[in-house]
């Protein structure tokens with residue numbers, strides 16, 4: 001794995017936690033999953049035990065084992081493995097942070113505690129600082145996802161002076177649609193070389209314009225290639241082509257959002273596209289319906305996503 005000091009950039013797949021039909025974690029397919037991400041999707045960075053990975057629905061011991069399995073199977077194949085160690089209990093979060101360091105992960109990320117909530121920036125920073133201190137050699141990322149945590153403290157405020165409190169702070173995973181807040185994070189922290197990782201896949205192009213240095217998301221599990229093509233077009237300043245890719249990705253996401261989209265559906269889509277059985281989600285989530293899977297399969301075919309055919313300029317109408 002790469003040196004922990006290397007900046008996290010480009011696409012980061014928020015990994016699914018594969019499960020058996022009995023609801024146990026299916027560790028046996030993680031090696032295959034790593035190979036799929038690297039070879040078929042060209043994605044070499046992963047974010048483990050986050051929202052998509054149902055991290056907060058797993059026990060601490062399961063989270064440790066999942067993290068270990070990804071680090072072991074990703075050795076010499078993946079560039080960076082970031083482990084989400086956020087929890088309601090500070091002690092659990094610290095245990096997971098320390099464990100991530102012990103197993104050789106490349107970074108840790110933490111969401112705001114979401115039951116008994118921090119109501120001010122300073123309180124949230126104090127919590128994050130205590131977790132970061134449990135893994136003092138690991139890059140630390142704050143995972144901002146206010147729609148799920150209910151903690152609405154603006155990321156831009158949180159970042160103000162954060163490295164004085166958390167010396168290992170390395171960046172932000174921003175899973176929100178507030179591009180004013182995101183833009184201000186970038187604008188006010190450019191000199192610090194933080195990673196600004198955007199987490200709303202359907203809006204990534206707008207975030208790239210705003211200065212995102214990378215992206216963490218669920219769709220990079222199966223749309224990694226397609227999204228990389230968008231990133232490459234953006235790098236080349238071919239904005240019209242980049243927009244075509246974003247629209248194509250949006251068409252698919254819009255389609256699944258209308259059917260009802262979340263972690264369960266991500267598991268179903270990934271099973272369909274990769275052929276690796278991701279299994280059902282854990283309660284309280286419900287397995288995606290057969291109707292959902294059938295509709296998605298047809299849509300992916302119509303958009304040519306299953307064959308990863310290059311989108312050419314002007315193909316905007318295809319599959320719409």
Ligand SMILES: CC(=O)N[C@@H]([C@@H](O)[C@H](O)[C@H](O)CO)[C@@H](O)CC(=O)C(=O)O
Nearest residue numbers: 014050051052175199200201216217218
């Ligand atoms: C709420 C949610 O699950 N958002 C996803 C997105 O990738 C999302 O699935 C995508 O933008 C489609 O809406 C990621 O931000 C979550 C994520 O990175 C994670 O699993 O930790």
